[in-house]
Amino acid sequence: RAMRNIPGVEATSVDNLNLLRLAPGGHFGRFLIFTEGAFKKLTEIYGTAEETAPLKKGYHMPRAAMENADLARIINSTEVQSVLKPKLEAPKTHEPKRN
Numbered sequence: 001r002a003m004r005n006i007p008g009v010e011a012t013s014v015d016n017l018n019l020l021r022l023a024p025g026g027h028f029g030r031f032l033i034f035t036e037g038a039f040k041k042l043t044e045i046y047g048t049a050e051e052t053a054p055l056k057k058g059y060h061m062p063r064a065a066m067e068n069a070d071l072a073r074i075i076n077s078t079e080v081q082s083v084l085k086p087k088l089e090a091p092k093t094h095e096p097k098r099n
Helices: 036-046 071-075
Strands: none
Touching: none
16 A cells, blocks of 8 residues: 555556556566465465466466477477478579570
8 A cells, every 4th residue: 555655656456457557558567566465366366277266267277388488499309300301402593584
């Protein structure tokens, strides 16, 4: 509550969070501060990776599609490179015919 008297600082309840408030104009980069109670309330609302959300019926926390996000290392690994077809050479271009 004391934060609302500071200019440029917005305080809001965890129940009222929305994307337009967190990232106005679609630009991420806000500095957010959550209290311990807010984290507990977020867990109640959205659940955890193992448990469903108690306040949202049928809501499951999304899980990452990739466990290892180092995509460059995966693509350049010998296991992947050994299965790929060799790189194609660019076709030779001919000089345009002059009349």
